[in-house]
Amino acid sequence: MIQNLSKLAVIGAGKMGETLIKALIEAKILAAGQIVATAKHAHRVEEVTARLGVPATLDNRAAVSEAEVILLGVKPQALREVLAEIKPVIRSDQLVISIAASATTAFIERHLEKSAPVVRTMPNTPALVGAGMTALCRGAHANDEHLARARQIFDAVGRTVIVDEKYMDAVTALSASGPAYIYVILESLAEGGLKVGLPRQVATELAAQMCLGAAKMVLETGAHPALLKDAVTTPAGCTIDGILQLEEGGLRVTLIKAVVEATRRATQLIES
Numbered sequence: 001m002i003q004n005l006s007k008l009a010v011i012g013a014g015k016m017g018e019t020l021i022k023a024l025i026e027a028k029i030l031a032a033g034q035i036v037a038t039a040k041h042a043h044r045v046e047e048v049t050a051r052l053g054v055p056a057t058l059d060n061r062a063a064v065s066e067a068e069v070i071l072l073g074v075k076p077q078a079l080r081e082v083l084a085e086i087k088p089v090i091r092s093d094q095l096v097i098s099i100a101a102s103a104t105t106a107f108i109e110r111h112l113e114k115s116a117p118v119v120r121t122m123p124n125t126p127a128l129v130g131a132g133m134t135a136l137c138r139g140a141h142a143n144d145e146h147l148a149r150a151r152q153i154f155d156a157v158g159r160t161v162i163v164d165e166k167y168m169d170a171v172t173a174l175s176a177s178g179p180a181y182i183y184v185i186l187e188s189l190a191e192g193g194l195k196v197g198l199p200r201q202v203a204t205e206l207a208a209q210m211c212l213g214a215a216k217m218v219l220e221t222g223a224h225p226a227l228l229k230d231a232v233t234t235p236a237g238c239t240i241d242g243i244l245q246l247e248e249g250g251l252r253v254t255l256i257k258a259v260v261e262a263t264r265r266a267t268q269l270i271e272s
């Protein structure tokens with residue numbers, strides 16, 4: 001159970017909000033009755049209650065009023081409007097957690113016009129299967145305890161790391177957008193398998209489990225990826241021929257550029 005948390009309001013329970021609610025209930029960190037969710041459209045409110053068993057409403061103010069922790073799950077473009085709506089009912093003893101890309105803690109604090117503690121986070125969709133990666137940083141009014149309370153929520157869905165806020169757009173481009181890059185790589189590797197005769201389903205399973213295994217090797221051995229790559233690449237073997245193709249195709253530069261360009265874009269999703 002999360003300390004001092006009897007009610008969590010998820011304002012904007014979309015894909016990411018639903019993932020977090022589901023994980024918190026499954027991990028028994030919160031009971032369904034300790035959560036209230038909101039959405040913009042009535043059909044989504046009904047869907048959230050039907051799928052997750054949590055009370056849901058269109059009324060953001062009512063949800064905020066009854067909660068100790070408020071998780072802002074709306075898109076960056078909807079954040080300004082939602083902050084204006086909940087501003088009159090926010091109290092400085094409530095903890096505000098945002099998962100919105102691009103929105104700084106200063107932006108949220110400014111629009112709330114209260115000294116409520118704000119923790120900015122950046123989760124990713126593998127949270128759905130308990131393999132998420134979330135970075136967190138604190139705003140001007142948040143202390144270690146606020147950060148720890150926020151962290152407990154995301155620890156339920158994977159790994160967490162505390163970073164300085166100046167890194168949050170880079171985190172967005174790397175670990176939040178990253179699953180999409182890996183799906184492209186995984187799909188392409190599976191198609192390579194297809195080209196050399198493997199059935200599609202087998203090729204996809206081979207590629208996916210291989211990606212999972214390679215990632216686990218990096219995390220669990222702590223070894224540099226280059227050393228792990230060298231251990232697979234035997235002299236005059238077949239792997240070096242594959243690597244030559246990757247280098248010729250500019251895979252490294254392409255991936256570096258993907259992160260750089262997505263970081264640039266992550267600074268622009270919301271106007272200050």
Ligand SMILES: NC(=O)c1ccc[n+]([C@@H]2O[C@H](COP(=O)([O-])OP(=O)(O)OC[C@H]3O[C@@H](n4cnc5c(N)ncnc54)[C@H](OP(=O)(O)O)[C@@H]3O)[C@@H](O)[C@H]2O)c1
Binds near residue numbers: 015122124125176
């Ligand atoms: N998806 C990712 O991979 C990912 C990763 C990290 C962070 N994030 C962040 O997570 C946030 C949500 O992304 P998402 O992919 O979950 O988007 P999403 O599925 O579109 O969810 C947004 C939810 O906000 C609701 N909403 C919109 N306006 C609202 C309002 N005025 N009051 C209450 N609810 C409102 C929508 O309700 P309706 O359904 O009724 O329209 C929707 O359910 C974004 O800020 C994004 O930057 C996403």
